[in-house]
Amino acid sequence: MEFEFKAEDYPTTPGVYIMKDESGLIIYVGKALNLRKRLTSYFRSVQRHTPKTRVLVSKIRAIDVLATSTEKEALLLEASLIKKHRPKYNIVLRDDKQYVLFQLDKKSEYPRLKITRKVVRDGSVYFGPYTSSYYARETWKILGKVFPLRKCSDSTFRNRARPCLYHDIGQCLGPCVNVVPRERYMELVKKVEQLLSGRAADLVGMLETEMQQASANLEFERAAQLRDQVRAIRRTIEKQSVVLNSLADMDVIALSATDQGLGLGILFIRRGRLLDNKNFFWPGLTMDEAEEVLSSFISQFYSATKFIPGKILVPFEFDGNPAAELLSERSKSTVRIRTPHSLDEKKILEIARQNASLSASERKKDSILEVLASKLKLPEPPQRIECIDASHLGGEGMRVGMVVYEEGLPEKSQYRVYSFPELENSGDDYAALYNWVGRRIESGPPWADLILIDGGLGQLNSVEKGFSDFWQDDDPAPALASIAKGPSRKAGELDDRIFRPGRKNHLPLKPGSPELLYLQQIRDEAHRFVIGRQRRSRKKKTLNSELLSMPGIGPKTARLLWDNYSSIEEMKKASASELAEIEGIGKKKAEQIHHAFQSL
Incomplete structure (x- = not known):
């Protein structure tokens, strides 16, 4: 039975519409500034639609709507519903994993550089993203060898009684047990931050000057350390190429269509250098769906836990104001989505388009599937x-x-x-x-x-x-x-x-x-x-039995502990005050648990 559309059944407010087939399965989710006007467009001049939209309309048997107060709220709700239901006719971002970032906790007395996949708005500084976790970890290892910052977690750092292996092999100054002047430690932090912020040339020049001075003063061990730092920096940046004269941070998105479908390429530019890139592909789509692809991609790709640059270049004008407002809210800073203005920006957009085209053309019809x-x-x-x-x-x-x-x-x-x-x-x-x-x-x-x-x-x-x-x-x-x-x-x-x-x-x-x-x-x-x-499961069952055998710990308390710590060793190292911060464990219970762990 065909769906009978009546425009008067739908409001003129912003919101999200949910299309379902005859079995009640959600097949498409969309947003609109005016729900009635947008839905009417589906059932008027159907022959002018793209093939995908014509097939979609033929499958519709019911339409539900969710009204919102603003178009930004509709965009947020649309992205959430697409991720949850993965409708057949939506542009679903399959590869939406969090890419690797470097996190430098500037609020800590002795900051550490760690690898993470999530952005937490806690005052830390983030560098990246890197699509290759292997390359990021290799870079982290190189930096750790020549810039001996601490590697341990905050909890371990506070409870450590003796230096770790990294200190023994000269890859950590050991601020946990040694009296390391904070000024000296922060000098290393500043150098790491300079390198990852794209100011490698300035850092290399400064280190080479220090190396020459150390050599002139017959401080050959110091000179050798500085030489190793220079080599490490050059190894880190040799895979990055300068693509912009300005020291800009931006992502550049371009689209390209072939007979196989629609490709999208995204370049990650940090401090004017091409840090990394990623390509996506949707078979069977054409440039007629380009605006929908771009809008849906941006709202799904840039999650609240992902690094979001202040500028995103796109290939054409579209109604990106709600998306820009949403990303600004997620990143807690202003985000602009716009087309290229300068010649440099147009050139880098063409590089992104070529990557998208290459990705699309490599999709052979005779695929493994x-x-x-x-x-x-x-x-x-x-x-x-x-x-x-x-x-x-x-x-x-x-x-x-x-x-x-x-x-x-x-x-x-x-x-x-x-x-x-x-x-x-x-x-x-x-x-x-x-x-x-x-x-x-x-x-x-x-x-x-x-x-x-x-x-x-x-x-x-x-x-x-x-x-x-x-x-x-x-x-x-x-x-x-x-x-x-x-x-x-x-x-x-x-x-x-x-x-x-x-x-x-x-x-x-x-x-x-x-x-x-x-x-x-x-x-x-x-x-x-x-x-x-x-x-x-077997290991946790064994460990849980050990945990439940301790006085004051029942199934509910054990669950709270496992939700906050990954091992019993971590639980042992936690102080009573840290345990008391766990919701559901009071101060008295925390002291009892801490005493039980210390008695083991």
């Missing part, structure tokens, strides 16, 4: 793959781990572990997989296009029977396949075998073929994930 669909006889490429693996330790702790791959990439935020206490001590993998189907259906969509099971025909048949008994949706159940070790039965061999329902024999996939290697990669990720969770 299309090859997989052909080899497994699937109706279309599996955009969402769920892989499950049943695991237990000697029959104890029966669990099924599930990893999720979307558009060929792991979606770690959707990984899950399902526990089955009713199967404790049974070691029955088949029953666990059968029961998993019921649990998975209870959790609801999004449904997988393909479910990959770690195991052979027995495991495959258990999952197939589960869907036969529990699946009640009008649409077909997800496609199934299982992956079992080959005749060698050795991990890492290339002769694993793929089974599909309705076949007694395995599929003729060649050992070492891209599609088989890809399925092996997903299976190995599921195995790694569930085993890791299994061990973590």
